[in-house]
Amino acid sequence: MAVEQTLSIIKPDAVAKNVIGDIYSRFEKAGLRIIAAKMKHLSRAEAEGFYAVHRERPFFGDLVSFMISGPVIIQVLEGEDAVAKHRQIMGATDPKKAEAGTIRADFAESIDENAVHGSDSLENAAIEMAYFFAATEIAPRTR
Ligand code: UDP
Numbered sequence: 001m002a003v004e005q006t007l008s009i010i011k012p013d014a015v016a017k018n019v020i021g022d023i024y025s026r027f028e029k030a031g032l033r034i035i036a037a038k039m040k041h042l043s044r045a046e047a048e049g050f051y052a053v054h055r056e057r058p059f060f061g062d063l064v065s066f067m068i069s070g071p072v073i074i075q076v077l078e079g080e081d082a083v084a085k086h087r088q089i090m091g092a093t094d095p096k097k098a099e100a101g102t103i104r105a106d107f108a109e110s111i112d113e114n115a116v117h118g119s120d121s122l123e124n125a126a127i128e129m130a131y132f133f134a135a136t137e138i139a140p141r142t143r
Contacts, residue, residue, distance in 0.1 A: 007132065
Protein backbone atom coordinates (compact mmCIF):
# COMPACT_ATOMS: atom_id res chain seq x y z
CA MET A 1 0.00 0.00 0.00
CA ALA A 2 1.21 3.46 -0.84
CA VAL A 3 1.18 6.59 1.32
CA GLU A 4 -1.49 8.86 -0.16
CA GLN A 5 -3.02 12.25 0.53
CA THR A 6 -6.74 13.02 0.35
CA LEU A 7 -9.01 16.03 0.80
CA SER A 8 -11.56 15.96 3.61
CA ILE A 9 -14.28 18.45 4.54
CA ILE A 10 -16.30 18.52 7.75
CA LYS A 11 -19.54 19.99 6.42
CA PRO A 12 -21.66 22.75 8.08
CA ASP A 13 -24.04 20.28 9.79
CA ALA A 14 -21.22 18.50 11.62
CA VAL A 15 -19.45 21.77 12.53
CA ALA A 16 -22.79 23.01 13.97
CA LYS A 17 -23.12 19.77 15.96
CA ASN A 18 -19.75 20.49 17.61
CA VAL A 19 -18.18 17.13 16.66
CA ILE A 20 -15.00 18.37 14.95
CA GLY A 21 -12.79 16.82 17.64
CA ASP A 22 -14.60 13.49 17.51
CA ILE A 23 -14.16 13.32 13.73
CA TYR A 24 -10.47 14.30 13.94
CA SER A 25 -9.99 11.58 16.54
CA ARG A 26 -11.44 9.00 14.14
CA PHE A 27 -8.97 10.09 11.45
CA GLU A 28 -6.04 9.76 13.85
CA LYS A 29 -7.17 6.39 15.23
CA ALA A 30 -7.33 5.10 11.64
CA GLY A 31 -3.71 6.14 11.08
CA LEU A 32 -4.51 9.22 9.02
CA ARG A 33 -2.43 12.30 9.79
CA ILE A 34 -3.83 15.84 9.42
CA ILE A 35 -1.18 17.64 7.37
CA ALA A 36 -3.16 20.81 6.51
CA ALA A 37 -6.32 22.33 7.98
CA LYS A 38 -8.46 25.46 7.82
CA MET A 39 -11.89 26.66 8.89
CA LYS A 40 -13.68 28.57 6.16
CA HIS A 41 -17.14 29.92 5.36
CA LEU A 42 -17.30 29.13 1.66
CA SER A 43 -18.62 31.70 -0.81
CA ARG A 44 -21.29 30.57 -3.27
CA ALA A 45 -18.71 30.70 -6.08
CA GLU A 46 -16.26 28.53 -4.12
CA ALA A 47 -18.92 25.90 -3.35
CA GLU A 48 -20.19 25.90 -6.94
CA GLY A 49 -16.66 25.51 -8.26
CA PHE A 50 -15.86 22.68 -5.86
CA TYR A 51 -18.97 20.71 -6.83
CA ALA A 52 -18.86 21.69 -10.54
CA VAL A 53 -19.04 18.01 -11.61
CA HIS A 54 -22.53 17.88 -10.07
CA ARG A 55 -23.75 21.09 -11.77
CA GLU A 56 -26.39 19.28 -13.87
CA ARG A 57 -27.69 17.11 -10.99
CA PRO A 58 -31.11 18.00 -9.50
CA PHE A 59 -29.65 18.42 -6.01
CA PHE A 60 -26.91 20.89 -7.05
CA GLY A 61 -28.66 24.09 -5.87
CA ASP A 62 -29.58 22.63 -2.49
CA LEU A 63 -26.08 21.16 -2.08
CA VAL A 64 -24.45 24.56 -2.69
CA SER A 65 -26.90 26.31 -0.32
CA PHE A 66 -26.14 23.74 2.36
CA MET A 67 -22.37 24.01 1.91
CA ILE A 68 -22.49 27.80 2.40
CA SER A 69 -24.97 27.66 5.32
CA GLY A 70 -22.14 27.80 7.88
CA PRO A 71 -18.41 27.30 8.27
CA VAL A 72 -16.66 24.10 7.22
CA ILE A 73 -13.34 22.59 8.27
CA ILE A 74 -11.17 21.54 5.36
CA GLN A 75 -8.17 19.25 5.82
CA VAL A 76 -5.64 17.16 3.96
CA LEU A 77 -5.16 13.68 5.40
CA GLU A 78 -2.07 11.58 4.77
CA GLY A 79 -1.51 7.88 5.35
CA GLU A 80 -1.36 4.39 3.87
CA ASP A 81 -4.20 3.97 1.38
CA ALA A 82 -5.63 7.31 2.58
CA VAL A 83 -8.27 7.81 -0.14
CA ALA A 84 -10.03 4.46 0.43
CA LYS A 85 -9.44 4.43 4.20
CA HIS A 86 -11.02 7.87 4.57
CA ARG A 87 -14.04 6.85 2.45
CA GLN A 88 -14.45 3.78 4.65
CA ILE A 89 -14.45 5.84 7.87
CA MET A 90 -16.97 8.27 6.31
CA GLY A 91 -19.51 5.60 5.35
CA ALA A 92 -21.97 5.58 2.46
CA THR A 93 -23.28 8.86 0.99
CA ASP A 94 -26.75 8.11 2.39
CA PRO A 95 -26.40 7.80 6.18
CA LYS A 96 -29.29 5.31 6.27
CA LYS A 97 -27.09 2.97 4.22
CA ALA A 98 -23.85 3.77 6.05
CA GLU A 99 -22.21 1.02 8.08
CA ALA A 100 -22.60 1.31 11.87
CA GLY A 101 -19.76 3.19 13.50
CA THR A 102 -18.97 5.34 10.46
CA ILE A 103 -19.03 9.15 10.64
CA ARG A 104 -22.15 9.43 8.50
CA ALA A 105 -24.00 6.71 10.42
CA ASP A 106 -23.21 8.47 13.70
CA PHE A 107 -23.57 12.16 12.75
CA ALA A 108 -25.43 12.66 9.45
CA GLU A 109 -29.17 13.27 9.22
CA SER A 110 -29.78 12.73 5.50
CA ILE A 111 -28.15 12.22 2.10
CA ASP A 112 -28.29 16.02 1.63
CA GLU A 113 -26.68 16.90 4.95
CA ASN A 114 -24.19 14.12 5.40
CA ALA A 115 -21.48 15.53 7.68
CA VAL A 116 -18.34 14.95 5.60
CA HIS A 117 -16.77 15.01 2.15
CA GLY A 118 -13.88 12.85 1.00
CA SER A 119 -12.11 12.67 -2.36
CA ASP A 120 -13.20 9.57 -4.29
CA SER A 121 -9.93 8.96 -6.18
CA LEU A 122 -6.25 9.84 -6.02
CA GLU A 123 -6.68 11.97 -9.12
CA ASN A 124 -9.57 13.96 -7.60
CA ALA A 125 -7.70 14.24 -4.29
CA ALA A 126 -4.90 16.15 -6.04
CA ILE A 127 -7.39 18.47 -7.77
CA GLU A 128 -9.40 19.08 -4.58
CA MET A 129 -6.30 19.70 -2.42
CA ALA A 130 -5.09 22.30 -4.91
CA TYR A 131 -8.56 23.92 -4.89
CA PHE A 132 -8.28 24.79 -1.21
CA PHE A 133 -4.58 24.78 -0.29
CA ALA A 134 -1.40 26.29 -1.64
CA ALA A 135 1.50 23.82 -1.65
CA THR A 136 3.14 25.90 1.11
CA GLU A 137 0.12 25.30 3.40
CA ILE A 138 0.54 21.50 3.36
CA ALA A 139 3.10 19.89 5.66
CA PRO A 140 3.45 16.24 4.62
CA ARG A 141 5.60 13.80 6.61
CA THR A 142 6.85 12.50 3.29
CA ARG A 143 8.33 15.80 2.16
N1 UDP B 1 -25.98 14.66 -2.63
C1 UDP B 1 -27.26 15.08 -2.35
N2 UDP B 1 -28.31 14.33 -2.83
C2 UDP B 1 -28.13 13.18 -3.54
C3 UDP B 1 -26.81 12.76 -3.80
C4 UDP B 1 -25.75 13.53 -3.33
O1 UDP B 1 -27.45 16.11 -1.71
O2 UDP B 1 -29.12 12.56 -3.93
C5 UDP B 1 -24.86 15.48 -2.11
C6 UDP B 1 -24.28 14.88 -0.85
O3 UDP B 1 -23.94 15.95 0.02
C7 UDP B 1 -23.04 14.18 -1.35
C8 UDP B 1 -22.60 15.12 -2.48
O4 UDP B 1 -23.82 15.54 -3.07
O5 UDP B 1 -22.08 14.03 -0.32
C9 UDP B 1 -21.71 14.50 -3.52
O6 UDP B 1 -22.32 13.33 -4.01
P1 UDP B 1 -21.47 12.01 -4.28
O7 UDP B 1 -22.36 11.05 -5.00
O8 UDP B 1 -20.17 12.38 -4.91
O9 UDP B 1 -21.24 11.43 -2.80
P2 UDP B 1 -19.97 11.36 -1.82
O10 UDP B 1 -18.75 11.19 -2.66
O11 UDP B 1 -19.96 12.65 -1.03
O12 UDP B 1 -20.26 10.18 -0.93
